[in-house]
Amino acid sequence: MYQAPHHAQIGYLVWAVLFACLFAWEAIGLINPTDSFPTLSQTLKAVMRHQIGRWVLFAAWLWFGWHAFVQGWHFLLRGPEL
Template sequence: MAEHPVVGYPVWAVLFGAIFAWEGIGLLRPDDGFPTLSDATNTLMRYPAGRWSLFALWLWLWLGWHTFVRGWHFLLQEPT
């Protein structure tokens, strides 16, 4: 099995930590005007261009997932 760089784990941890921190700040202090992710999504969903943009983002993620995962084995096991 090929070695993979371990630097990706801290990068993903920082990204998810930033998302959770953003949401936590927005939920803990709702009166200060700090938007949560649902506020941002609701703002985008008001307009047809925003809805199409979110749909295109989800479609891009779905296609990317199925493109890169194709040919992988379940739980990255070696074929027998």
């Protein structure tokens, strides 16, 4: 049976905690809509009102996409390495 290296397991744990915090934040904001605790969509709307906020979010999206999908990826149609 394959066992992931210890540093990979820590990475998975960190991602799980980050997503759990994100879902908890959204849940707290949605439980009572009249409360002053903002949801994620309200926060993104406030950031995207300004052009610099849109550029920062776009840069963060590109950075995340590069690190999540492209880094370490090998082109499928590349010929065999000699």
